[in-house]
Amino acid sequence: SQTIHQWPATLVQPVGSPLSLECTVEGTSNPNLYWYRQAAGRGLQLLFYSVGIGQISSEVPQNLSASRPQDRQFILSSKKLLLSDSGFYLCAWGHYRGPGTEAFFGQGTRLTVV
Amino acid sequence: SQQGEEDPQALSIQEGENATMNCSYKTSINNLQWYRQNSGRGLVHLILIRSNEREKHSGRLRVTLDTSKKSSSLLITASRAADTASYFCATGVGGTSGSRLTFGEGTQLTVNP
Numbered sequence: 003s004q005t006i007h008q009w010p011a012t013l014v015q016p017v018g019s020p021l022s023l024e025c026t027v028e029g030t031s032n033p034n035l036y037w038y039r040q041a042a043g044r045g046l047q048l049l050f051y052s053v054g055i056g057q058i059s060s061e062v063p064q065n066l067s068a069s070r071p072q073d074r075q076f077i078l079s080s081k082k083l084l085l086s087d088s089g090f091y092l093c094a095w096g097h098y099r100g101p102g103t104e105a106f107f108g109q110g111t112r113l114t115v116v
Numbered sequence: 117s118q119q120g121e122e123d124p125q126a127l128s129i130q131e132g133e134n135a136t137m138n139c140s141y142k143t144s145i146n147n148l149q150w151y152r153q154n155s156g157r158g159l160v161h162l163i164l165i166r167s168n169e170r171e172k173h174s175g176r177l178r179v180t181l182d183t184s185k186k187s188s189s190l191l192i193t194a195s196r197a198a199d200t201a202s203y204f205c206a207t208g209v210g211g212t213s214g215s216r217l218t219f220g221e222g223t224q225l226t227v228n229p
Contacts, residue, residue: 008158036216045204045221046159092158096217104149105206105217107158 004029008093008108015115021066021080023111025093028074033095035076036105037068040090052076088115121220122205128226135192137223139205140185147208148181148188149217152201159204162190197229 008025015021027033034053038046048061050068058068065084069077076093090112096105123138139148147166151159165172165181165188172179178191192199202224206217 034216038219043224046219048216048218051216090156094159104161104164105151105159106161109158110156112156 004095004106006093006095006106006108008111010111011109012112013114015083015113017085017115018082021078021083021087021113023078023091023093023113025076025078025108026074027095030074030095030097032073033097035070036094036096037076037078038092038094040092040110042090046092050078083115085115088113122203122223124223125221126224126226128228129195131195131197131227131229133195133227135195135199135225135227137190137203137205137225139188139190139220141188141205141207141220142186143207145183145207148179149206149208150177150179150188150190151204151206151219153204153222154201162203192225195225195227197227199227200225 005028036051037049039049040046050058050060052058052070055070055073065087066080090110092110093108094105097103121140127135129135145167147164149164150162152162153159163174163177163179165179167183170181176193181188188205202222204219204222206219208217
């Protein structure tokens, strides 16, 4: 069965510090990978998605970047965090073919920038 | 920008009652999906309805899709306290491996015991 791991669960970082959040998927190959951000009490905003190694699409301009060094690994990074980067970050995978299939989410990372 | 918009933003009902949540979207879609999120956790997929389907059932869940009105509804029958969560609709666009989901703002459902 497929599983998705996302860590850490919570993170408190000072403004200006770097960020690295990691997401890995097991039990499947060549998944589409996604990073979403969720503000408190709000919906999900798609930040990045990847359809293959080294292939990253950015949905919104921001202070963050994403990389996919391996087929089942997706990393969200920042060189210098801003206060506005605080939020709940969710990694997801899916195989969207034809009419589409569902997405499977990790448990999220709550990032607080102080 | 958000594609889907849920209505109402918050819903509070008694256990045993039915809960209905609505979702409207703006552009053509391949499918529409509903997800559930318990507080502080990841999202869990509930049900997917394709653009050529009008109604779908899964246990106590019933989803309808009206592509002419660009709207969908999620009905949870005989609600339980454990159904308390946020519910999101998401629209799938694109038919290739690059397609992705766009989420609405969600409905916070509270089921009182």
